[in-house]
Amino acid sequence: MGRTFVITGGGTGLGRAIARTLAEDGDTAILLGRRLDKVEAVAAEIGNDSFALACDVSDPDSVDAAFAEIAKRHETIDGLISNAAVFRPFLVKDARNQQIDTIVDTNLKGAVHCARAAIPLLRKGGIIINVGSETVASRVAMFSLYQASKQGLERFTRALQQELDPEGIRVTLLRACKMFDEDYSWDVDEKTAQQFFEENAKRGINQREQPIASFRSAGAQVRWLVNLPPDVQVTEVLLEARAP
Numbered sequence: 617m618g619r620t621f622v623i624t625g626g627g628t629g630l631g632r633a634i635a636r637t638l639a640e641d642g643d644t645a646i647l648l649g650r651r652l653d654k655v656e657a658v659a660a661e662i663g664n665d666s667f668a669l670a671c672d673v674s675d676p677d678s679v680d681a682a683f684a685e686i687a688k689r690h691e692t693i694d695g696l697i698s699n700a701a702v703f704r705p706f707l708v709k710d711a712r713n714q715q716i717d718t719i720v721d722t723n724l725k726g727a728v729h730c731a732r733a734a735i736p737l738l739r740k741g742g743i744i745i746n747v748g749s750e751t752v753a754s755r756v757a758m759f760s761l762y763q764a765s766k767q768g769l770e771r772f773t774r775a776l777q778q779e780l781d782p783e784g785i786r787v788t789l790l791r792a793c794k795m796f797d798e799d800y801s802w803d804v805d806e807k808t809a810q811q812f813f814e815e816n817a818k819r820g821i822n823q824r825e826q827p828i829a830s831f832r833s834a835g836a837q838v839r840w841l842v843n844l845p846p847d848v849q850v851t852e853v854l855l856e857a858r859a860p
Contacts, residue, residue: 618642618664620693621842622686624673624730625700627654629800630747630792633835634697639664641839646693648673648682648730649700673700673726674718683733695743695842696734698727701766704804705758705812716761723765724772731776740784743842746773748791750856757815770852777851786849788841793855797831829857 621638625631626647635645639662648671649655655668667689671682686693702722706715727746734744749766751759770789777787804812816823834855841850 618644619695619842620644620646620690621695621697622646622648622683622693622730622734623697623699624648624671624726626668627651627658629797630795630831630835631697631699632658633797633831634699634838635659635662635666636832637836637839638842639666643694643842646686646690673698673730674721676729679726679729679733683730683737687737690737692739693734693737693742694739695745696730696738697745697747697838698730699747700726701747701749701762703762703802705762705808707758707815708760711761719761720765723762724768727769728772735780735785738785741846742784743786743788743844744776744780745788745790745838745841746770748773748789750791750793750854752791755819756821757819758812774851777849781849786844788850789852790837790841791852791854792834793857794826794828795831795834795857796828800831827857827859829855 621643623631623635623645626635627649635647635658638645642664644664645662645666647655647659647668650672652668652670659666659668669682669685672678700722702719731744746769748770751763752767773787773789780787813823837853844850
């Protein structure tokens with residue numbers, strides 16, 4: 617019998633790739649996303665009794681409502697994959713209040729909201745995977761708030777692992793690499809994108825020359841994490857893109 621996993625940000629990119637990987641193994645994916653049409657399309661594609669719910673992880677009420685609906689359909693779940701994130705560049709001196717709040721509320725607080733809501737449903741032997749970013753260890757420009765939110769997520773992940781280990785629930789950080797697919801579009805205007813490349817060039821970073829992995833390749837790494845034997849814990853997985 618297949619397992620059940622909740623995936624946030626499941627409508628595109630890495631979240632969709634993870635859902636496809638789990639579906640290949642016969643698992644059910646519960647896809648959460650702000651755009652219901654996108655997560656519904658993925659749920660319909662992968663099948664296996666997967667379904668989608670509209671959910672803004674930055675809003676605790678939205679998260680609680682989504683997990684209340686999940687609880688009506690599943691007494692327990694096997695895992696939570698907190699993947700939803702806002703990934704938009706800006707300089708701090710130019711930052712608007714909404715930009716700051718959206719990044720912190722989604723990337724860090726969103727994972728906390730979802731973990732809190734998921735824990736009562738997680739069976740013993742279940743897993744929480746928080747998706748981080750390689751940028752926390754890089755000199756990339758215009759991502760100071762994004763980096764800070766993802767660094768905070770790493771610390772939260774380690775603390776949550778210690779908290780939930782006595783309950784038999786594993787918690788893992790998946791520090792994701794730079795990824796892209798043909799049908800993925802970065803939601804950044806042309807002027808900001810140009811500024812991003814220029815600011816990184818000042819630091820000797822040419823974004824166009826860096827290796828990049830596919831979402832499918834990165835998402836496939838979740839398979840072995842959710843299939844770990846019960847006497848093994850993986851604290852962190854650090855993915856790096858490479859030229860094949």
